Amino acid sequence: MRVAVIGASGNIGTSVLRALDRDPEVSSVLAIVRRPAAAAEKIEWRGRDVTSDDLRPDLERADAVVCLSWLIQPSRDPDKLWRANVDGSRRVFEAAAEMGVPALLYASSVGAYSPGPKDRAVDESWPTGGIESSFYASHKAQVERALDEIEARHGEMRVVRMRPALVFKREAASEIRRLFAGPLVPSFLVRPALIPIVPKAPRLRFQAVHSLDVGEAFRLALRTDARGAFNLAADPVLDGNELGRLLGARPVRVHTGLLRAAADLTWQLRLQPTPPGWVDLALSVPIMDSSRARRELGWTPSRSAGDALLELLTGMRERAGAETPPLDPSAGGPLRAREVASGVGGREA
Numbered sequence: 394m395r396v397a398v399i400g401a402s403g404n405i406g407t408s409v410l411r412a413l414d415r416d417p418e419v420s421s422v423l424a425i426v427r428r429p430a431a432a433a434e435k436i437e438w439r440g441r442d443v444t445s446d447d448l449r450p451d452l453e454r455a456d457a458v459v460c461l462s463w464l465i466q467p468s469r470d471p472d473k474l475w476r477a478n479v480d481g482s483r484r485v486f487e488a489a490a491e492m493g494v495p496a497l498l499y500a501s502s503v504g505a506y507s508p509g510p511k512d513r514a515v516d517e518s519w520p521t522g523g524i525e526s527s528f529y530a531s532h533k534a535q536v537e538r539a540l541d542e543i544e545a546r547h548g549e550m551r552v553v554r555m556r557p558a559l560v561f562k563r564e565a566a567s568e569i570r571r572l573f574a575g576p577l578v579p580s581f582l583v584r585p586a587l588i589p590i591v592p593k594a595p596r597l598r599f600q601a602v603h604s605l606d607v608g609e610a611f612r613l614a615l616r617t618d619a620r621g622a623f624n625l626a627a628d629p630v631l632d633g634n635e636l637g638r639l640l641g642a643r644p645v646r647v648h649t650g651l652l653r654a655a656a657d658l659t660w661q662l663r664l665q666p667t668p669p670g671w672v673d674l675a676l677s678v679p680i681m682d683s684s685r686a687r688r689e690l691g692w693t694p695s696r697s698a699g700d701a702l703l704e705l706l707t708g709m710r711e712r713a714g715a716e717t718p719p720l721d722p723s724a725g726g727p728l729r730a731r732e733v734a735s736g737v738g739g740r741e742a
Contacts, residue, residue: 396615397423397455397494399443399485400462402430402717404565405500405557408608409459410436416612425451426462428718443481448488457496457615458489465572468660468668468738471528478532479539486543489550496551498614499540500607501622503558503600505533509679511598516682517556517622524677527670553614557607558600558626558681561701564715565604566708567722575665575737576729583709585640592652593633593644596676600626601698613690624681627694627701639699649676666738 396413400406401424413419414435422436425448429438441448443462452458462485464477482499489497507522509515523534537554544552561569570578602625610625629635633644649672657669686692696704707713714722725732725742735742 394419394456394615395421395423395454396457396459397425397452398459398461399425399441399448400460401438402426402428403461403463403719404560404562404568404604405607406461407564407715407717407720408562408604409461409611410608411605412608412612413615416616418616423451423455426717430717443484444476448485449492452488452492452494455489455492455494457498458485458494459498459500459611459615460485460489461500463500464741465529466666466738466742467735467740468528468666469736470740474528474532479535482536483539486539490543490547494550496553496615497543498553498555498611499536501537501554501556502529502533503556503624503626503678503681504530504674505537505556506678506681508677511596511680513680514682515679517624517685519679524670524674527674528668529671530674530678551618551620553619554622555607555610555614556622556624556681557610558602558624558698560604560607561601561705562604563704563708563713564720566705567712567714567724568720569705570709571666571725571732571742573665573667573671575667576725576732577664580710580712583706585642585703585706588640588642590645591633591636591640591642592647593637594647594649594652594676596649597652598630598632598680599675599678600630600681601701602627602694603696603701603704606692606694606696609695610686610690610692613692617690619689623686623690623692624683625686625692626681626683627696627698629698630680631698631702635699639703660738663737663739668738 505521507520524530637644653672732742
């Protein structure tokens with residue numbers, strides 16, 4: 394089996410490559426990225442930009458395409474994000490369809506879902522209208538519509554949509570810190586002993602999953618005839634009480650409007666790169682039921698949601714990363730100067 398992985402160098406992409414590299418049924422992997430990394434025995438890297446390059450020649454002999462390419466920053470450049478996330482994904486889908494690729498697997502997200510319940514879990518039939526105030530959620534919902542169109546026009550193509558919760562691993566810690574916390578957060582402060590309180594609110598409940606478990610879900614889907622959407626989340630659901638238990642911190646009830654106002658103010662002041670729509674997303678998306686992935690793919694998370702979160706925090710404290718450009722812990726430059734020069738979300742660091 395020859396697999397093309399678009400956007401292979403990030404958090405999920407490197408985990409997908411690891412899973413495919415260990416699968417004897419996968420003969421070769423073409424990793425398509427903007428900035429190639431070092432080649433491996435089974436993996437060939439190729440530099441391409443999904444917003445402008447013709448991808449069809451790269452997909453000519455592919456048995457499957459895994460589409461992971463996505464931008465979260467620069468959050469202050471909505472046109473660039475739209476071109477990369479929505480238009481770029483459409484270009485990948487169209488290229489795969491034109492080249493007659495049998496299977497297309499796409500990394501959607503819990504963020505694609507419309508607002509939903511926090512006191513019960515929903516399955517994959519929950520509407521995917523996104524969260525209007527979140528560019529990330531809106532883009533994920535738009536790409537789901539693009540997949541609907543592809544499926545309607547190319548019924549012979551097997552389309553799989555993975556919808557993971559928050560995806561964490563140690564090697565992604567430096568990238569996640571750059572994308573969401575920015576250059577002003579000292580790494581040495583990211584330790585449970587220095588987190589005395591955690592926020593608690595009725596709708597501040599979310600799920601997480603380890604990146605390697607997401608990579609394994611993609612591998613399993615490639616090895617089956619699965620179609621459709623699959624929620625991916627590990628237990629337990631993370632809320633104020635569970636976070637307090639994990640971190641040895643005291644849950645403190647907060648008004649969610651205060652959280653959003655703080656995110657908005659610090660984003661406007663360029664103290665951090667995360668716009669307030671991310672708070673809206675966290676408070677709005679439903680709790681997901683992952684039983685379909687367990688039942689039809691044989692997928693079982695190897696790590697709990699709490700373990701994935703603690704591994705991420707340890708990685709942030711230790712400035713962990715990997716050898717691909719997005720995960721490189723030195724990507725922000727000396728003393729994070731490149732992050733500061735980017736305008737903290739104004740352009741790519």
